[in-house]
Amino acid sequence: MPELNQYGKIARDYLEEHDPKEFQRLKRQGQLNAHLVKVQGRVIDQISAVRQDLLERKPPPEEPFLERVQAIKGAQLQAVEIVLANEFPPKLPPGEISKEDPPAVGPPPALI
Secondary structure: OOOOOHHHHHHHHHHHHHOHHHHHHHHHOOOHHHHHHHHHHHHHHHHHHHHHHHHHHOOOOOOOHHHHHHHHHHHHHHHHHHHHHHHOOOOOOHHHOOOOOOOOOOOOHHHO
16 A cells, blocks of 8 residues: 555545544544545646646746746646645634635636
8 A cells, every 4th residue: 555645644634633533434444544545646636737737828938947947846836735725625614604605616716
């Protein structure tokens, strides 16, 4: 069974905090690690797709080399931020959830 990377560990902590009953059920049934590996794979795939989309929308410069590397690294960091915010949204107390505002899904409008 593959080891959990940083995204699998984030998924574990998120599940334990936001859905402790499901966390305990998966743990009791011996399915927790398999579930977390599946989630981390999905997160990695999403990050890759978002990064590729960002780079297609704003290609990095061909030269100089350091500016190209910086642009690619920036797209990677932005993709991680977008995916993690969508995959693991903060859980608001019931009084703070607005029925009029649907949850944000996908990249922010500035990236579209």
